[in-house]
Amino acid sequence: MPRPRFERVTPHWYVWTVTPASRRAPRSISVGLAALLALTACTAFPPDDQAAPAATATPGTDTSDTPDTPEVSMEMPEPDATPTPTPTPTGPAPTVPDASPWIGPAPVPADDAQPWTGDDVDTVIDLIDEDLETGIHAHDDVAYLDSEVGELSFAFADSSVTKDQPFTFVEASSIDGLLHFEVSAGHKNSSTPADWFTQQVGTNTVNDGLGFHSATGRSPKDLHYAFCGDLTFRAYDDATTTACLGQGHTGLDNDWWFGGPDFEVIGGHLCHIDATAANDEDRGLAACVLPTSVANEFTVTTTSTHANYVTTYSPKLDTALSESIETRTVAQNLVDSLYEKDLISKTEKTALDVAIRALPDTTITAELPTGWTFHCDDACANEDQFAISDGQIWAGARASDAYSSWLWADVLPSDLKKDLNNTSINATAGRHGTTDVAEWMTDQVGDGGMIGMGSGNGTKTPGSLNFAFCGTLDPDGVDSHVDHNVCLGQGHTVADDANNWWVGGEDWIDVGSMSTQDALQIIHKGWLRHLIEFASEGGEVRMLLHRESLTAIITMETNASDSILVDNMMIVAGVEVFAERD
DSSP: OEEEEEEEEESSSSEEEOOOOOOOOOOOOOOHHHHHHHHHHTTOOOOGGGGGOOOOOOOOOOOTSSSSSOOOOOOOOOOOOOOOOOOOSOOOOOOOTTSSSSOOOOOGGGGGGGOOOTTTOOOOOOOOOHHHHSOOOOOEEEEEEEEESEEEEEEEEEEEEEETTTTEEEEEEETTTEEEEEEOOOOBBHHHEEEEEHHHHHHHHEESSTTTOOEEEOOOOBSSSEEEEEEEETTTEEEEEEEEEEEEEETTTTEEEEOOOOOEEEEEEHHHHEEEEOTTTTEEEEEEEEEOOOOOOEEEEOTTOOOEEEEEEEEEEEEOOEEEEEEHHHHHHHHHHHHHTTTOOHHHHHHHHHHTTOOOEEEOOOOSSSSSEEEEEGTTTGGGEEEOOOOOOEEEEEESOOOOHHHIIIOOOHHHHHTEEEEEEEEEEOOOHHHHHHHHHHHTTTTOOOOOOOOSSOOOOOSSSEEEEEEEEESSSSSSSOOOEEEEEEEEEETEEEEEEEEEETTEEEEEEOHHHHHHOOOOHHHHHHHHHHHHTTEEEEEEEEESSEEEEEEOOOSSSHHHHHHHHHEEEEEEEEEEEE
């Protein structure tokens, strides 16, 4: 149903209009047309020190509506050398009826006199006797957070208001992602609440001024009032942070400020980032508060962040298995086979031979885990675990079971999927490639190996990356005796106009590229043979081999576009963790 509201059409008058119902419009107007008439009527009387002379009666004029006013003689004096003063009427002077009390601010000179307009308030309100005596009254104010990141809640904690002005925090409630705050408070600007607001949030602020004065990262000079409390993101494990709002006045309008000590200005947006909190899609919390075209509303959005998935497959076992392996024999046979097929260079073979000689020349017990999972501390939120381009948002990376890849959902047959673990790694981040991020990942890999999915065999290192992060591949179901440290990064190829991924680490060796047939001759696991046949279609297969175990990371595609089609797929295969040695 349309909601009525007062709309100011000139500096002095209001008209009664009806607009369609909107959740952005103030929810209450507490006076009707009669109150408006009373307000405008009271301004018709001139100030006492500017009072006009009493009107002279005219014969035949009906004066019955002015009780107790004496009759004034209309007889003019005879001309004389000395002017005769005009007779002064006797009796009490006219008074303003009690029905129209003076309720506005102190009068001003007549040539600047303006009718009282409610001091440009958001809503018109009812006045009580106390208001008439003090000139102080409360306004019913409403502000909104329109959330695109799920339901929000707010618990009021503290406030500051201009001296001698009223303030009451009424409530905060959320329906369908719209959190609205209701406040009853005075409208008088001062530095007191503005200074208090700045003490709570610093310059981590955004100002909503109808689009004309909106800005981030500055402090208010004056405010009517400000308040703070706990803002909770229900969809992100009930993650909570401190949030503050304040109302001020600029130009002809009231404006609102939002801020928080745990918010920061990134890329021109005020954002709260919590990589340790995640929703049911395993996305890290990156909530940015943006101004809108409505002075009392902000939008809470994920803005320019994306869910960036890379899919991993590994053998699926119900329980970990143990096998006896002749360490040097198995490893040396694999390396010799790769070298004979010209899949590794002489230098690479020499490095692998050194690693093999470091293994015990005995039979060992190897444990085959039930699967493999990526881990990093606090979802890779620590500064030494990730790099991202300037002005972009990083909200962490974590292993995810929420994403069902296209290859998994629509291509692989069910009899093959039953033998596979299908997990993903999800990085919540912005996308803008820079050389700084590529150099960071290259430094982390050091002398180890790195391969780019869909980058081509000739490309050994990335030219630029959107972001990069490092963690470990940890075996499921067994205790790891080897640290499988690994780094991943996302880039973009101009030729294919597509994003692609890089993977590598200091303990890995780039075995090089091979054809599908060559890969199938090396790998004898039945599930892996089928997976390669489905994914590669005769394309390029690239492999990383861990220096201290028989762990392999395999990627398959011919270009970045193919990489996306198979969901940037990695296979962790041939994995055997050495549990104990004879």
